[in-house]
Amino acid sequence: KQEVTQIPAALSVPEGENLVLNCSFTDSAIYNLQWFRQDPGKGLTSLLLIQSSQREQTSGRLNASLDKSSGRSTLYIAASQPGDSATYLCAVRAYNTDKLIFGTGTRLQVFP
Amino acid sequence: EAGVAQSPRYKIIEKRQSVAFWCNPISGHATLYWYQQILGQGPKLLIQFQNNGVVDDSQLPKDRFSAERLKGVDSTLKIQPAKLEDSAVYLCASSLSGHQIYEQYFGPGTRLTVT
Numbered sequence: 434k435q436e437v438t439q440i441p442a443a444l445s446v447p448e449g450e451n452l453v454l455n456c457s458f459t460d461s462a463i464y465n466l467q468w469f470r471q472d473p474g475k476g477l478t479s480l481l482l483i484q485s486s487q488r489e490q491t492s493g494r495l496n497a498s499l500d501k502s503s504g505r506s507t508l509y510i511a512a513s514q515p516g517d518s519a520t521y522l523c524a525v526r527a528y529n530t531d532k533l534i535f536g537t538g539t540r541l542q543v544f545p
Numbered sequence: 546e547a548g549v550a551q552s553p554r555y556k557i558i559e560k561r562q563s564v565a566f567w568c569n570p571i572s573g574h575a576t577l578y579w580y581q582q583i584l585g586q587g588p589k590l591l592i593q594f595q596n597n598g599v600v601d602d603s604q605l606p607k608d609r610f611s612a613e614r615l616k617g618v619d620s621t622l623k624i625q626p627a628k629l630e631d632s633a634v635y636l637c638a639s640s641l642s643g644h645q646i647y648e649q650y651f652g653p654g655t656r657l658t659v660t
Binding site (some may be wrong): 437446465466469474475476477478479482493522524526528530531532533537538545 | 549
């Protein structure tokens with residue numbers, strides 16, 4: 434059974450810092466991995482999607498990497514801003530299903 | 546393009562009462578999902594529809610939860626009777642098709658509090 438873990442559970446940093454969020458999964462047979470952002474009272478917004486054949490994806494100040502063999506993904510946020518404050522969720526999708534298995538999330542606060 | 550719509554946004558009920566949530570997916574999306582997100586946890590899939598048929602309801606507590614998508618468009622999720630542990634955010638998502646290559650798009654969710 435696939436299990437997804439995210440560390441740390443919460444993170445508070447000053448504006449301008451570069452930071453790394455971690456996601457690990459127990460079954461390496463994944464189709465893809467996706468990072469989402471969740472703001473309070475709102476739904477999930479997709480940030481980056483990495484296919485199993487890819488090593489990383491970049492969008493603006495965000496960079497996500499994937500190491501399938503070790504069951505890990507990282508989300509790198511450069512030059513953090515207060516507007517980045519949110520909960521970040523990673524989710525994996527197996528080959529034989531389109532079901533998303535989510536981690537528990539990392540709650541990020543960036544203070545001015 | 547309009548996103549996934551959900552209503553109500555918030556609901557407070559007492560235990561043993563019933564409640565219903567409504568979801569309207571993105572136009573043209575054949576697949577609809579209902580997720581439950583308990584505070585401090587990631588979303589968990591409750592049920593998946595392909596058009597008006599159920600694809601996966603393995604994690605739906607069928608003794609109290611029911612869902613339908615009669616015309617293959619909007620969907621209703623019902624809880625009857627509610628328990629304290631049903632307090633959660635209920636998220637609806639839709640995708641073009643149930644294949645892995647298609648992304649899921651999420652609505653804003655309905656926050657349920659059971660007292």
